Amino acid sequence: xxxxxxxxxxxxxxxxxxxxxxxxxxxxxxxxxxxxxxxxxxxxxxxxxxxxxxxxxxxxxxxxxxxxxxxxxxxxxxxxxxxxxxxxxxxxxxxxxxxxxxxxxxxxxxxxxxxxxxxxxxxxxxxxxxxxxxxxxxxxxxxxxxxxx
Amino acid sequence: xxxxxxxxxxxxxxxxxxxxxxxxxxxxxxxxxxxxxxxxxxxxxxxxxxxxxxxxxxxxxxxxxxxxxxxxxxxxxxxxxxxxxxxxxxxxxxxxxxxxxxxxxxxxxxxxxxxxxxxxxxxxxxxxxx
Numbered sequence: 001x002x003x004x005x006x007x008x009x010x011x012x013x014x015x016x017x018x019x020x021x022x023x024x025x026x027x028x029x030x031x032x033x034x035x036x037x038x039x040x041x042x043x044x045x046x047x048x049x050x051x052x053x054x055x056x057x058x059x060x061x062x063x064x065x066x067x068x069x070x071x072x073x074x075x076x077x078x079x080x081x082x083x084x085x086x087x088x089x090x091x092x093x094x095x096x097x098x099x100x101x102x103x104x105x106x107x108x109x110x111x112x113x114x115x116x117x118x119x120x121x122x123x124x125x126x127x128x129x130x131x132x133x134x135x136x137x138x139x140x141x142x143x144x145x146x147x148x149x
Numbered sequence: 150x151x152x153x154x155x156x157x158x159x160x161x162x163x164x165x166x167x168x169x170x171x172x173x174x175x176x177x178x179x180x181x182x183x184x185x186x187x188x189x190x191x192x193x194x195x196x197x198x199x200x201x202x203x204x205x206x207x208x209x210x211x212x213x214x215x216x217x218x219x220x221x222x223x224x225x226x227x228x229x230x231x232x233x234x235x236x237x238x239x240x241x242x243x244x245x246x247x248x249x250x251x252x253x254x255x256x257x258x259x260x261x262x263x264x265x266x267x268x269x270x271x272x273x274x275x276x277x278x279x
Contacts, residue, residue: 030264030277056272066274087264087275 029121030087035097036128037068037081039110043133048077050103051110054131056084057100061093061119070101091121099131110134 037056039048054070057063064086072078081099088095094116101110112131232238264277 028262028277032265034271058275062276064275066272068272082270082272084272084274085267087273087277089276 028089029091030089031091031119031121032124033086033088033095033097033117033127034124035084035086035114036126037084037099038112038128038130039070039077039081039101040112040130040132043110047109047133051077051101052104053102053106054081055100055102056129057098058086058088058095059098060095060116061090062088062095068099088119090119092119094118097127097129099129101131107136108134109136 035056037054051071054068055065056068057065066084068081068084070077070081084097086095086097096116097114099112100108103109110131110133112129114127114129117125117127262277263279264275267273267278
């Protein structure tokens with residue numbers, strides 16, 4: 001056989017080793033977080049009527065976001081938010097969960113931040129986050145006042 | 150030749166004319182035999198397939214082909230010596246390239262497993278989730 005053929009065989013072996021190393025180098029492990037979501041129970045019904053959407057964000061060693069169905073088909077906030085189950089392939093670091101509540105203008109009116117939770121590979125961590133009203137400082141008067149000027 | 154024969158005849162006693170003619174003919178044949186090289190016996194007596202063993206036929210054919218190959222002093226042409234004109238080179242190249250691609254595609258598939266299933270009523274998201 002010629003040297004070219006030998007080189008081809010060597011190249012094939014090198015590519016095999018390269019791709020093999022890429023595909024089978026390490027096995028993924030996941031860390032799971034079960035997040036209990038809730039809104040401040042002291043929020044007034046008038047405030048809740050302004051809610052149009054909710055979202056859960058993950059920050060820290062990993063980042064993600066998901067929409068939380070907090071408004072029912074009747075246009076009102078659901079009595080209880082569904083829990084979330086988050087998985088990450090990160091093996092170190094910390095994660096924080098942020099629940100955001102938006103009004104019809106996509107303005108943030110309530111927010112809650114969870115503590116920072118350490119990532120435990122192959123572990124299951126329970127987390128919770130509660131959204132509280134944000135003081136926007138717009139001078140908006142309480143609902144009991146009727147809002148009339 | 151004729152001088153020798155005349156002198157020989159001069160030394161010897163006279164012979165009958167028929168005997169002298171026979172001797173002359175024998176001498177002519179001998180001279181002819183010296184001038185003409187002997188043909189190979191194989192060629193002189195070609196054997197048929199029915200009466201010649203296979204081994205003998207091979208011995209007749211193979212040495213000839215081998216001798217031709219050995220005696221050919223002509224240098225290989227550039228086209229013959231070029232590896233890119235060899236069919237086995239392209240076959241090997243196709244196998245190597247195709248094998249590399251196939252192995253690469255298979256090996257580069259995500260080796261990570263899917264995350265666990267989503268429990269009913271949960272909002273599942275993150276890595277390993279579809």
